[in-house]
Amino acid sequence: MAVEQQISAEAMEIAAKQKKLGYQIKRSRVSYAMLAPYFILFFLFTVLPVVISIILSFSYFNMLEMPTFVGWKNYIKLFLEDDIFRIALKNTLLFAVITGPLSYILCLLFAWIINEFSGKLRAFLTLIFYAPSICGNAYMVWNLILTGDRYGYLNGILIKLGILDEAILWMKTEKYVLPVLIVVQLWLSLGTGFLSFIAGLQTVDKSLYEAAALDGVKNRWQELWYVTLPAMKPQLMFGAVMQITQSFAVADISIQLAGNPSVNYAGATVVTHLLDYGSTRFEMGYASAIATVLFLLMIGTNKLVQKMLRRVGE
Amino acid sequence: MSKEKKLFHRKPKAKKLNRSVAGNGLLFGLMFICGIFMALPLVMIVNNALKPLDEIFQFPPKIFVRNPTLENFSDLFVLMNNSWVPFSRYILNTLIITGGGMVGHVICASLAAYPLAKHKFPGKNILFSMVVLSMMFSWTVTQIPQYLIISWLHINNTYAALILPAFSFGMGLYLMKQFMEQLPDSLMESARLDGASEWKIFWSIVMPNVKPAWLTLAIFQFQQMWGNTGSLFLRNEELKPLQYALQQITAGGTARAGAAAAVTFIVAAVPIAFFLICQSNVIETMTTSGMKD
Numbered sequence: 349m350a351v352e353q354q355i356s357a358e359a360m361e362i363a364a365k366q367k368k369l370g371y372q373i374k375r376s377r378v379s380y381a382m383l384a385p386y387f388i389l390f391f392l393f394t395v396l397p398v399v400i401s402i403i404l405s406f407s408y409f410n411m412l413e414m415p416t417f418v419g420w421k422n423y424i425k426l427f428l429e430d431d432i433f434r435i436a437l438k439n440t441l442l443f444a445v446i447t448g449p450l451s452y453i454l455c456l457l458f459a460w461i462i463n464e465f466s467g468k469l470r471a472f473l474t475l476i477f478y479a480p481s482i483c484g485n486a487y488m489v490w491n492l493i494l495t496g497d498r499y500g501y502l503n504g505i506l507i508k509l510g511i512l513d514e515a516i517l518w519m520k521t522e523k524y525v526l527p528v529l530i531v532v533q534l535w536l537s538l539g540t541g542f543l544s545f546i547a548g549l550q551t552v553d554k555s556l557y558e559a560a561a562l563d564g565v566k567n568r569w570q571e572l573w574y575v576t577l578p579a580m581k582p583q584l585m586f587g588a589v590m591q592i593t594q595s596f597a598v599a600d601i602s603i604q605l606a607g608n609p610s611v612n613y614a615g616a617t618v619v620t621h622l623l624d625y626g627s628t629r630f631e632m633g634y635a636s637a638i639a640t641v642l643f644l645l646m647i648g649t650n651k652l653v654q655k656m657l658r659r660v661g662e
Numbered sequence: 663m664s665k666e667k668k669l670f671h672r673k674p675k676a677k678k679l680n681r682s683v684a685g686n687g688l689l690f691g692l693m694f695i696c697g698i699f700m701a702l703p704l705v706m707i708v709n710n711a712l713k714p715l716d717e718i719f720q721f722p723p724k725i726f727v728r729n730p731t732l733e734n735f736s737d738l739f740v741l742m743n744n745s746w747v748p749f750s751r752y753i754l755n756t757l758i759i760t761g762g763g764m765v766g767h768v769i770c771a772s773l774a775a776y777p778l779a780k781h782k783f784p785g786k787n788i789l790f791s792m793v794v795l796s797m798m799f800s801w802t803v804t805q806i807p808q809y810l811i812i813s814w815l816h817i818n819n820t821y822a823a824l825i826l827p828a829f830s831f832g833m834g835l836y837l838m839k840q841f842m843e844q845l846p847d848s849l850m851e852s853a854r855l856d857g858a859s860e861w862k863i864f865w866s867i868v869m870p871n872v873k874p875a876w877l878t879l880a881i882f883q884f885q886q887m888w889g890n891t892g893s894l895f896l897r898n899e900e901l902k903p904l905q906y907a908l909q910q911i912t913a914g915g916t917a918r919a920g921a922a923a924a925v926t927f928i929v930a931a932v933p934i935a936f937f938l939i940c941q942s943n944v945i946e947t948m949t950t951s952g953m954k955d
Binding site: 376 | 725771782796875934937
């Protein structure tokens, strides 16, 4: 009897819970209807491909034959046998640790300064600073600056100033590749995060500033920390995620400026390595394993960064 | 600090609070120096497009043009007129793909962002985290499964193959959700009391209040769609976008270097024009709408 009673009590509890969940879902019909168009397409074109890729990372797949299951082999090879992956991972981490926070701060700083200007000048300045992201030929400029002979702008200036005696092959000398790539990346960094900060600064309630001035906020720096930043926390979170996806996925500038493969893999990153396997060697299983590792790395970083950002303005 | 305070007191009519002259000067100088560097690609594109052929091939290369000419553009137009598919067709394709992908994405993402930001319902957190995480997976690898899915849906070789996936990019939803979260709940509550439906609230209260967000999103999406050559999904020449046709011209090698410089100019000028239209509106909205709850 006692056992029976217990079971029926449990059943009642579960039923009540289900009813509640069912009720909640029913009540939220409108919400789900609004989500539907986006999420149906999202599952179809994003979630499903990601899931398939993760599954493929446990297979050998050359895009001609059917994939064959190989278990953890790709991952074992990646971490134990692939020396280039180790270099690529080291470069990527170094790259992300330096350019990530710096780019983020630059985006915020320039968005905030531009916000001080008004009218047409503001739109113009935004364009100038966003130019490297919108022009699409940004590499062209840097190829000109970094040309390895005396006619490259950088070499020319350094020789004229007497700092160098002879021209340096910037992108062909191992020790310069990564630092140069970092500088170019910083120059390119005013992109998505920057524009969203610009828009975010526009939505900060102006009356907050007046109230803060009465409360004893004395200069623009205090205003930034105590009023502006806390008011645009959602944009800061967004900017951080965009920054992480950009700093860890860096590949284009390395390929355009240093080539793929670069000199002694000095400019190799996780994504150039992935592209090497994915689009040159057609080993999609292995490429998927690289993508999955990168994915986990970004998720971990994101967790850490979001935790830090919660403390802004405290 | 005391000096700044004095300045502030002396000029009570100053436009903005808490701004020192020294600080303004410092910031202006910084902007000027950095601005020169950032503007380099713009300067180069314009100058290259105006260079006659001998200056394009000049060695060592110079940034500034000496004898500006519009020759490159007339060369480009001749090449355009010779193309097998009329160029107007490529432009129409681009209008459909870029316009459709952009408008559809802004609407779908905003519509989904509203309940995620302001409603309570089961599954909300999971759905949102999936969107954020999806942005962290390399698209290089997902391209192949995506291609298979598109073939499976039989939308290969149609505009839909480019437009439909664009509706559901992760970034837009995230951006819109972050901005909507900032809106005070009282704004929607009072409309609900007046009997407005959620759809009505979304369209006539939420969207106007996050105009800077969706104008910014439109810029991102326009850039993304405009840069798409569609070569993976579109086989029919009549369906391909302008970007593809222009790339074909550039691919003609050194003989077409002049036309290629003109192409680079056009490829950059269109998103820049769109950017300026949106960006000046971002600013206008906030000065005219003024008070927010």
